Amino acid sequence: MHKEELIQLHELMSEMQDYFEDAEGDEVFEEYEELDVGPVDIHQSKSEHKHAIFVLGQEIAETMAEDDFSDRGRISERMRELAEKNADD
Numbered sequence: 001m002h003k004e005e006l007i008q009l010h011e012l013m014s015e016m017q018d019y020f021e022d023a024e025g026d027e028v029f030e031e032y033e034e035l036d037v038g039p040v041d042i043h044q045s046k047s048e049h050k051h052a053i054f055v056l057g058q059e060i061a062e063t064m065a066e067d068d069f070s071d072r073g074r075i076s077e078r079m080r081e082l083a084e085k086n087a088d089d
Helices: 003-024 030-035 046-064 071-088
Strands: none
Touching (some): 003 046, 046 071
């Protein structure tokens, strides 16, 4: 995936983040926020955006998960694994 495509995906996921924050009424994306890499930060590297997407995806999945055994819970765990793998690259 090209950097421009990653940034577009990052923007879409950021909109999902806004939706869930409005619905939850509090900050639920702390790990993502700590990265300080948003979709408007085009000067950040491709790998930094990719890592931010995985972290944000993992936190979105956690927000959606009902329990650890649901399909959503498994998605959350897989996104966490991808985020950790990408951080090592």
